[in-house]
Amino acid sequence: FIFSTLLMACNEDLNPSDKDQRSAVEGTVGHNVGQVAADFSIEDSQLNMINLSDELAANDAVVLYFNMWCPLCDSHLSSMRKSVKPEFPNVQFLVIDYVSGSAKQSRRAQLANGYASETVIPDVQQALLTQFEGTMGSTVVIAANGQVLMNEDYKQSKITTVLNLASP
Numbered sequence: 648f649i650f651s652t653l654l655m656a657c658n659e660d661l662n663p664s665d666k667d668q669r670s671a672v673e674g675t676v677g678h679n680v681g682q683v684a685a686d687f688s689i690e691d692s693q694l695n696m697i698n699l700s701d702e703l704a705a706n707d708a709v710v711l712y713f714n715m716w717c718p719l720c721d722s723h724l725s726s727m728r729k730s731v732k733p734e735f736p737n738v739q740f741l742v743i744d745y746v747s748g749s750a751k752q753s754r755r756a757q758l759a760n761g762y763a764s765e766t767v768i769p770d771v772q773q774a775l776l777t778q779f780e781g782t783m784g785s786t787v788v789i790a791a792n793g794q795v796l797m798n799e800d801y802k803q804s805k806i807t808t809v810l811n812l813a814s815p
Contacts, residue, residue, distance in 0.1 A: 677795075678778060678779040678780050678787070678795060678798055679795060679798065680795050680796060680797065680798060681794065681795065682794070682795050683792075683793040683794055683795070684699065684778075684779075684787075684789045684793055684794075684795050685778060686698065686699045686700045687699050687774070687775065687778065689768055689770070689774065689775065690750060690768070690769075691741075691750075691766050691767060691768050691769075692744070692750050692753045692754040692757050692767040692768070692769055693750075693754065694750060697741065697766070697768060699789070699793075700793075702739045702741075703789065703790075703791050703792075703793060704791075705739070706737055706738055706739045706791065707735070707737040707738055707790075707791055707810075707813050707814045707815065708735075708738045708739075708788055708789060708790050708791060708796070708810060708813040708814070709738070709739045709740075709741060709788075709789045710727075710738060710739070710740045710741065710786065710787070710788050710789075710806070710810075711741050711743050711775065711779065711781070711785075711786070711787040711789070712724065712727065712740065712741070712742050712743060712784075712785075712786050712801065713743045713745060713775075713776060713779075713781035713782060713783060713784065713785040713786075714742050714743060714744050714745075714746075714767075714783075715744075715745070715746045715783045716744070716746065716747075716756045716760055717783065719783065719784060720783060720784060721760060723784055723786075723801040724742065724760075724762065724765075726801075726803050727740065727801070727803070727806070728740075728762075728765070730803060731803060731806055731807055731810070734807065734810075735810050735814060737814065738810055738813070738814070739766070740765065740766070741766050741767075741768055742757075742762065742765050742766065742767045742768065743767075743768050743770050743775050743776070743781065744756065744757070744767050744768065744769050744770060745770040745773050745775070745776045745781070747769050747771070748771060749769065749771060750769045750771070752769070753767055753768075753769030753771075754767070754769075779798060780798075784800050784801045785798065785799070785800065785801075786798075786799065786800065786801040786802075786806055788806060788809045788810065788813065790813045791813070796809045796812065796813060797809045
């Protein structure tokens with residue numbers, strides 16, 4: 648009796664159709680999987696200009712990882728640096744620091760957390776955060792042709808699978 652009452656109370660169709668109920672992706676340019684990422688230019692923590700189009704021309708893919716310098720982010724970055732990055736030498740990994748208030752603060756956080764050799768982008772105006780609808784731990788994989796292949800929370804097995812698809 649309790650089980651049937653709970654089922655009736657949730658008012659859900661327990662036999663849904665196999666039709667995709669998600670909203671259609673609008674336009675060809677955007678942050679969703681299957682869309683082409685809009686180009687961007689932004690300085691890294693060492694004041695070098697980073698252009699998405701240049702990075703895509705020089706690499707098989709670009710990975711954006713949205714970082715807050717918290718223990719969870721550190722765990723993901725460590726995993727990416729130790730287990731994923733060595734497998735994909737022709738992929739550019741960019742750490743997007745959207746919490747530091749300046750390039751100088753971002754560089755300090757980068758060094759304090761042991762990521763001196765990584766390319767860190769201080770997204771001070773949160774332009775990339777907005778462009779890709781990122782949040783803590785969001786991981787975006789963009790193929791050399793500009794197509795977004797992944798835009799979701801970091802998952803080591805998923806990013807490895809996606810990068811294998813992007814690499815020749």
